[in-house]
Amino acid sequence: MTSIANALFSPIASQTPLVDIRGLRKRYGSNEVLKGVDLTIARSEVVSIIGKSGSGKSTLLRCINGLEAFQEGSLTVHGQPLQADNAGAMRELRKNVGMIFQNFNLFPHLTVGRNVMLAPTLVTSQPKDVARQNAERLLARVGLAEKFDAMPDQLSGGQQQRVAIARALAMDPEILLCDEVTSALDPELVGEVLQVVESLADQGMTLVMVTHEMNFARKVSDRVVFMHQGKVHEVGTPEALFGAPQTPELQQFLGRAH
Amino acid sequence: MVEFSFWDIARHLLLALRWTVGLSLIAFACGSVLALALLVLRLSKLPGAIRAVACYVQVFQGTPLLMQLFLIYFGLAMLGVDTSPLLAASVCLTLYASAYLCDIWRGCVESVPKGQWEASASLALSFGEQLRHVILPQAMRLGVAPTAGFMVQIIKGTALTSVIGFVEVTKAGQLIANATFEPFLIYGCVALMYFALCFPLSLWSQRLERRLRPAS
Numbered sequence: 001m002t003s004i005a006n007a008l009f010s011p012i013a014s015q016t017p018l019v020d021i022r023g024l025r026k027r028y029g030s031n032e033v034l035k036g037v038d039l040t041i042a043r044s045e046v047v048s049i050i051g052k053s054g055s056g057k058s059t060l061l062r063c064i065n066g067l068e069a070f071q072e073g074s075l076t077v078h079g080q081p082l083q084a085d086n087a088g089a090m091r092e093l094r095k096n097v098g099m100i101f102q103n104f105n106l107f108p109h110l111t112v113g114r115n116v117m118l119a120p121t122l123v124t125s126q127p128k129d130v131a132r133q134n135a136e137r138l139l140a141r142v143g144l145a146e147k148f149d150a151m152p153d154q155l156s157g158g159q160q161q162r163v164a165i166a167r168a169l170a171m172d173p174e175i176l177l178c179d180e181v182t183s184a185l186d187p188e189l190v191g192e193v194l195q196v197v198e199s200l201a202d203q204g205m206t207l208v209m210v211t212h213e214m215n216f217a218r219k220v221s222d223r224v225v226f227m228h229q230g231k232v233h234e235v236g237t238p239e240a241l242f243g244a245p246q247t248p249e250l251q252q253f254l255g256r257a258h
Numbered sequence: 259m260v261e262f263s264f265w266d267i268a269r270h271l272l273l274a275l276r277w278t279v280g281l282s283l284i285a286f287a288c289g290s291v292l293a294l295a296l297l298v299l300r301l302s303k304l305p306g307a308i309r310a311v312a313c314y315v316q317v318f319q320g321t322p323l324l325m326q327l328f329l330i331y332f333g334l335a336m337l338g339v340d341t342s343p344l345l346a347a348s349v350c351l352t353l354y355a356s357a358y359l360c361d362i363w364r365g366c367v368e369s370v371p372k373g374q375w376e377a378s379a380s381l382a383l384s385f386g387e388q389l390r391h392v393i394l395p396q397a398m399r400l401g402v403a404p405t406a407g408f409m410v411q412i413i414k415g416t417a418l419t420s421v422i423g424f425v426e427v428t429k430a431g432q433l434i435a436n437a438t439f440e441p442f443l444i445y446g447c448v449a450l451m452y453f454a455l456c457f458p459l460s461l462w463s464q465r466l467e468r469r470l471r472p473a474s
Binding site: 065066067087090091092093094095097098099101103105106107108109118119122123164167168171 | 371373374376377378379380381382383384385387391392395396399
């Protein structure tokens with residue numbers, strides 16, 4: 001909601017990109033995974049990143065919230081350049097950038113409710129009762145209000161991923177990074193998670209999603225980015241990219257995906 | 259020749275058993291505190307920390323406990339410290355326990371899936387908060403069994419302190435065996451006493467492990 005308000009009342013602020021990536025290069029030893037990536041993401045934009053395995057999509061995503069360090073280039077989130085060695089700066093960054101993982105990564109020793117409440121009580125020192133109310137609200141938003149006291153291992157994959165989304169939302173982030181959030185789910189459970197993600201997009205959340213769900217990307221995204229061998233190969237609207245792929249690599253990728 | 263009743267023997271052994279238990283508790287308590295500090299140091303990614311802690315652990319894992327006892331007993335005396343057998347035994351067993359427990363717990367922490375570190379980091383938790391609220395609770399569940407197993411090793415390790423003159427139950431057994439000329443009876447009783455200490459500990463750790471991991 002705050003992002004819509006910002007867009008309405010501060011037109012200048014809404015024009016500076018929320019995430020600004022320039023010339024990003026990343027190596028694992030001698031293997032260069034990102035070979036100079038340029039990408040900007042505006043507030044309330046939904047960007048899907050597609051590409052083959054090994055094209056650097058997840059690595060790029062993980063650079064945005066500092067889980068991976070990069071060697072060259074610049075990455076600016078909400079005007080602040082990323083300072084990987086400054087713990088305080090990273091903490092501030094991660095309050096604004098949430099992430100949802102392919103393998104959910106829920107905390108197995110805590111109940112669902114406590115999973116959602118943990119970060120706000122520790123990081124933003126939210127009082128326990130306020131955190132609890134927020135957690136209940138968020139779990140209701142993802143359709144799991146009755147599971148507050150359940151343990152993660154009692155839930156299905158789709159339910160766990162929805163809890164993970166609620167947990168990320170508890171920090172009230174500006175941007176949500178989704179790293180193949182449905183790839184580990186049975187096909188019948190994919191829909192419930194995609195519904196939640198779509199509702200987030202409708203409510204104006206800035207989303208950057210690495211996904212293999214081409215139909216979903218086509219439906220929900222404002223822009224689609226095709227990565228190939230560590231670089232942004234093609235960028236455009238879903239209609240342009242899926243309807244009229246320009247480069248042979250993208251044509252081949254989409255041919256294979258169908 | 260003086261006749262000793264069975265109760266005489268048992269009484270002296272039980273009195274000495276206090277020292278076995280006491281020394282084991284000192285070693286475990288102080289060793290745990292030191293091991294936790296070493297573990298946090300090792301996980302902290304400070305320069306040189308990993309190598310320093312690994313070196314410390316290798317020293318204690320690579321030498322016999324008996325040699326460590328001698329070195330600390332005579333080494334402390336050389337430094338001018340007024341070394342009683344209890345002091346030397348306590349220091350040695352504390353350092354020994356800290357090295358092994360640090361390594362055991364490091365293994366447990368490394369068994370916690372990397373995704374837990376990543377998820378807690380993405381939620382903006384600091385290193386200390388990650389350890390305290392996410393990683394160590396999970397590592398502890400994995401660590402109950404090997405830690406209790408090592409506690410049993412400490413109890414058995416106290417037997418070696420008899421060679422530097424510390425009068426715990428093994429040394430008391432030696433003294434009594436020399437006086438009564440019934441070594442099999444005495445050492446049999448000593449062994450039973452060790453078993454009475456160690457076996458319940460193993461059982462309790464199995465029960466604790468089952469309680470902490472109710473799944474499957």
